[in-house]
Amino acid sequence: MNTVAERSETGTFATEVHVYEPHKVGLPPLGTYLRQLWRRRGFAFELARSDLRGKHYNTAFGQLWLILNPLFLGLVYFGLVEIIGRGGGSIEFLAHLLLALFAFRMVSGSVGQGARSVVGGGKLILNTAFPRTLLPLSSVLTCFFLFLPTAAVYAVVHVVAGLPVTPQILWGIPIIAMMVVFAAGAAMLVAAVQVYFRDLTNFLRYMLRIWLYASPILYYASQVPEKYQPFLYANPLYPPLTALSESVNFGHTPSAGLLVASLGWAVGAVIVGGVFFISREREFAVRL
Amino acid sequence: MTYRTTIEKKPTFKKTLMRLGRHERVVRTIEAIRDISFDVPHGTVLGIIGVNGAGKSTLMRSVAGILPPTSGRIEVHGRVSTLLALGVGFKGDMTGRENVVLGGLAAGLSREQLDEKYEEIAEFAELGEFMDLPMRTYSSGMYGRLAFSVAVNLEPDILLIDEALSVGDARFKEKSFDKMHELCASAGTILFVSHGLRALRKLADEVIWLHKGEIAMRGEPREVSEAYKQFLDLREDDVADEDV
Numbered sequence: 001m002n003t004v005a006e007r008s009e010t011g012t013f014a015t016e017v018h019v020y021e022p023h024k025v026g027l028p029p030l031g032t033y034l035r036q037l038w039r040r041r042g043f044a045f046e047l048a049r050s051d052l053r054g055k056h057y058n059t060a061f062g063q064l065w066l067i068l069n070p071l072f073l074g075l076v077y078f079g080l081v082e083i084i085g086r087g088g089g090s091i092e093f094l095a096h097l098l099l100a101l102f103a104f105r106m107v108s109g110s111v112g113q114g115a116r117s118v119v120g121g122g123k124l125i126l127n128t129a130f131p132r133t134l135l136p137l138s139s140v141l142t143c144f145f146l147f148l149p150t151a152a153v154y155a156v157v158h159v160v161a162g163l164p165v166t167p168q169i170l171w172g173i174p175i176i177a178m179m180v181v182f183a184a185g186a187a188m189l190v191a192a193v194q195v196y197f198r199d200l201t202n203f204l205r206y207m208l209r210i211w212l213y214a215s216p217i218l219y220y221a222s223q224v225p226e227k228y229q230p231f232l233y234a235n236p237l238y239p240p241l242t243a244l245s246e247s248v249n250f251g252h253t254p255s256a257g258l259l260v261a262s263l264g265w266a267v268g269a270v271i272v273g274g275v276f277f278i279s280r281e282r283e284f285a286v287r288l
Numbered sequence: 289m290t291y292r293t294t295i296e297k298k299p300t301f302k303k304t305l306m307r308l309g310r311h312e313r314v315v316r317t318i319e320a321i322r323d324i325s326f327d328v329p330h331g332t333v334l335g336i337i338g339v340n341g342a343g344k345s346t347l348m349r350s351v352a353g354i355l356p357p358t359s360g361r362i363e364v365h366g367r368v369s370t371l372l373a374l375g376v377g378f379k380g381d382m383t384g385r386e387n388v389v390l391g392g393l394a395a396g397l398s399r400e401q402l403d404e405k406y407e408e409i410a411e412f413a414e415l416g417e418f419m420d421l422p423m424r425t426y427s428s429g430m431y432g433r434l435a436f437s438v439a440v441n442l443e444p445d446i447l448l449i450d451e452a453l454s455v456g457d458a459r460f461k462e463k464s465f466d467k468m469h470e471l472c473a474s475a476g477t478i479l480f481v482s483h484g485l486r487a488l489r490k491l492a493d494e495v496i497w498l499h500k501g502e503i504a505m506r507g508e509p510r511e512v513s514e515a516y517k518q519f520l521d522l523r524e525d526d527v528a529d530e531d532v
Contacts, residue, residue, distance in 0.1 A: 020353055020362040043393035050386050127370060129353035130394040282356050285349070
C-alpha cells in the first residue's frame, strides 16, 4: 500500500493517493508499511489504555490487585524452593526470583495476549485498512505497563534486602528494553500462527509454563548442572534474565556475551515474527 | 481478486493431523473478482448491484484497501471512509466512545481531528448516554446508527457503503438520506452497494451490475435496474424496490 498524504490549503480536495497492488513474495513495501504503522501508533496506545482501564489499572485498588497477583505467585514459588531446599531461602534469592519473575511475566503475558489479539480483533480487521501489527504490539504495550508497578514493588524488596544500589542498576533499562523488543517479535509470530491454528493458545499455556521453569527464575543459572546447561543457552530469555540478575540484583556489570545474545534474540524475534506476520496479514480478513 | 480460505470454521492442529492422513484438502480457492476495470470520477455516486455472492463486498473491501488484489492495480485518490456491513464496534465490552476513538485512530486520524469530530459523531448518532455504555448493550439499530454516523462524519472524500443504508428508525433514515445528499452535493464520491433498487434510482448517478466477479452492465440507474430485474425475473412490486 503506498500512501502519499498531503492536503491542499483549502482542504477541499485531499491529494492523498492510495495505490493497492499485489505484493511480491508476500511482503508489502516496508517503508510505507512502517510509516503507516508509526502514523497510527496512537491506536496501539489507546487499545492498551482501554485494556488496562478494563483491568482497573487507573485506580489505587486496581493497581494493588495487579501487584498482589504476581507478588503472591513469587512468594509461593519462593516457599516451594525453600521446601525443596535448593534456593537457599535468603532474601537476596527472593529479590532475584521476584525480578526475574516479573520480567518473565511481561514477556509471557505479551505472547499469551498477543496470540489472541488478531483473532479477537475480527470486526475491526474486516472493516478498516490498517497495519495489523498494531494489534499484537498493543498487547506488548499492555504487558509492559503491567510490569511497571511490579518493578516498583521489586525496588522496595531490593532496598529491604539490603542489596547494593549501584549505577549498574541502570543496565536494567536496556535489558528490559531488549526483552520488550523480543516480546514484540514473539507476539507477532504467535498472533499470526493463531489465525491458522486456533488451538495454539491451548498449547501456549503449557509452553509458557515450561518456559518459566526452564528459565533461571526459580534458581540461579550457576546452579544448573553441567549436562543441562545447553538447554539453558537455547532459551532466549536466559541471557537477558541472567544479565538482569547480575546487574540489578548484585551490582555487577553484565557480561558482554549476555548482552550481545539478548540483542541477537530480540532482533531475530522481531525480524522473524514481523516478516511472518506482515507477509500473511492480508489473509486475516478472509480467514477470520 | 482471488483468495484462499478454509472451509473449516476453526482450524486446529488436531484437525490438520487428521487430514494429513486422509489426504483431504479443505482450502478452497475462490475467484471473487475476475476481470474488472473501471474508473470513477470524483463526485460520482456509483451504485453497485448484483446477486449475493457476485463479489460486491469483496470489491468494496479491495477499494478500501482491506483486501489487496492478487493481480491488477487499484488507485484511490482521496480519503476513504467505510461503512461495511459489520459496523464500527469491535469490542463489545468497550463503550461506544472508546470504539469510535479506536476506530478513528485505526483509520489514521490524529487525536486532534478525532476530538473535533467526536462531538459531531455523537450528536448525529443521537445515542445520548449510551455512548458511554458498553456496545454489547446496544440494539442492532443503535449499532448501525453509530456506524453510519462515524462513516459520514469523518469528512471523507470517498464513502463506501455496503448494504448499510437502511439502518435506524424512520427519522434516522431521513437524516441519513439528507446527509448522503449533502455528501453527493459537496463533490464527494460515494460507492454503495444496495439491494434496494429505489434507493439506487434516487441517489445514484451511475450503476454497475456485478455478476460472478465481472461487470455485467454499467450505465444509468433506471436502465441497469430494469435489466437486472428482468434478469432475476422479479415481480413488478415493491419488495425488490425497498431496502426492507
